[in-house]
Amino acid sequence: MAPRVLSSSNVSLEGTEIRVKESFPFFIACYVEGRPKPKITWLKDGENIDEIIENNDEVSLSDDNQILDFKFAKKKYEGKYECNVKNRVGHIQPFTNVIIEGLSNTNLVITIVSFTIIVIILFSFVIILVIRIKKNKNIRNDMLQLELFLFQEGNVGKLNKECTIEEQAELLPYDHAFEVERENITLGKQLGAGAFGRVLLAQVKGLNGKESPTRCAVKMCKFEYDKAHLRALIMELKIMIHLGKHLNIVNLLGAHTSNIDKGELWILVEYCKYGNLLKFIQRGKAQFINQIDPVTSDIDVGRTSPFPNDPLSATSLGYGIEYVFGRNIITFAIVIVLYLFLMI
Numbered sequence: 001m002a003p004r005v006l007s008s009s010n011v012s013l014e015g016t017e018i019r020v021k022e023s024f025p026f027f028i029a030c031y032v033e034g035r036p037k038p039k040i041t042w043l044k045d046g047e048n049i050d051e052i053i054e055n056n057d058e059v060s061l062s063d064d065n066q067i068l069d070f071k072f073a074k075k076k077y078e079g080k081y082e083c084n085v086k087n088r089v090g091h092i093q094p095f096t097n098v099i100i101e102g103l104s105n106t107n108l109v110i111t112i113v114s115f116t117i118i119v120i121i122l123f124s125f126v127i128i129l130v131i132r133i134k135k136n137k138n139i140r141n142d143m144l145q146l147e148l149f150l151f152q153e154g155n156v157g158k159l160n161k162e163c164t165i166e167e168q169a170e171l172l173p174y175d176h177a178f179e180v181e182r183e184n185i186t187l188g189k190q191l192g193a194g195a196f197g198r199v200l201l202a203q204v205k206g207l208n209g210k211e212s213p214t215r216c217a218v219k220m221c222k223f224e225y226d227k228a229h230l231r232a233l234i235m236e237l238k239i240m241i242h243l244g245k246h247l248n249i250v251n252l253l254g255a256h257t258s259n260i261d262k263g264e265l266w267i268l269v270e271y272c273k274y275g276n277l278l279k280f281i282q283r284g285k286a287q288f289i290n291q292i293d294p295v296t297s298d299i300d301v302g303r304t305s306p307f308p309n310d311p312l313s314a315t316s317l318g319y320g321i322e323y324v325f326g327r328n329i330i331t332f333a334i335v336i337v338l339y340l341f342l343m344i
């Protein structure tokens with residue numbers, strides 16, 4: 001059977017055209033059939049292809065010479081490619097014209113211009129982003145400065161007599177006389193934890209001019225970067241400073257505030273060896289335990305003043321009376337009697 005070109009080829013007896021973009025890969029396929037199996041050789045512009053293929057990684061023959069493969073389209077590969085197919089019975093020579101399309105000048109200009117525009121846009125974006133970040137950082141710094149200023153100085157002029165101190169505690173100033181250096185505080189075991197803070201036992205040197213270390217309880221935020229918790233602790237500290245000392249409350253001994261911008265605020269208060277009042281009562285130290293409502297006897301026990309005429313407000317007692325009983329067992333008895341009296 002004489003050789004015949006199959007339709008899957010991209011060469012034909014009448015000739016075809018293959019257009020390829022420069023630097024793209026392409027191939028010329030000359031699939032044939034015939035019996036005996038035809039032999040295939042290739043010509044480029046009438047010359048044997050061997051010269052091009054020899055020592056050239058970019059051009060190769062495969063599939064019994066049926067495929068001529070080009071890794072990159074280059075101008076030098078442009079031309080007429082003939083596929084010489086021969087067997088004993090016949091001979092055919094299908095061919096194709098390969099045209100390599102380079103980037104036209106206009107295309108090149110468009111590419112360069114678009115690239116430049118993209119670079120300029122990206123660059124502007126980066127600049128705008130940097131300016132924004134810087135601006136936000138400045139705003140944040142200003143806000144931090146403002147918050148720190150409010151913490152230190154407060155804004156007493158804005159206090160409203162019709163509101164409770166608890167509602168406007170932020171406006172109260174901080175008293176630097178309470179400041180204790182970090183190196184004077186040695187933290188110990190945890191005594192307990194509240195809604196937003198935890199309390200640790202500590203030894204503090206140089207408190208009230210004393211040489212020997214003072215045992216105290218240090219209250220700090222559970223999570224240093226939680227602003228809401230820090231704010232609550234600041235309010236607690238300011239209220240304690242505002243209240244001043246009193247026999248029946250757990251008094252403020254000092255505070256470590258120099259790292260407050262990093263969320264670190266420690267409040268040093270008197271240590272109460274019996275801890276929390278509710279737990280103390282629940283442990284069965286008081287014989288009338290059954291008469292106390294377990295719900296209202298939590299923090300509210302401290303918030304209801306057992307001394308109606310006490311100059312300290314109910315709020316003030318809320319910050320300390322829970323722990324007072326460890327210090328003074330007689331006061332404890334008086335408070336419980338008064339509490340029962342008030343309950344009736």
Ligand SMILES: Nc1ncnc2c1ncn2[C@@H]1O[C@H](COP(=O)(O)OP(=O)(O)OP(=O)(O)O)[C@@H](O)[C@H]1O
Binds near residue numbers: 198274276323
């Ligand atoms: N001065 C103190 N002496 C001994 N233990 C204390 C002292 N202060 C607090 N504790 C212990 O730490 C626990 C937590 O105290 P904290 O004041 O943080 O919480 P709270 O008053 O119960 O709750 P909240 O944080 O809502 O006010 C208490 O229950 C108590 O066991």
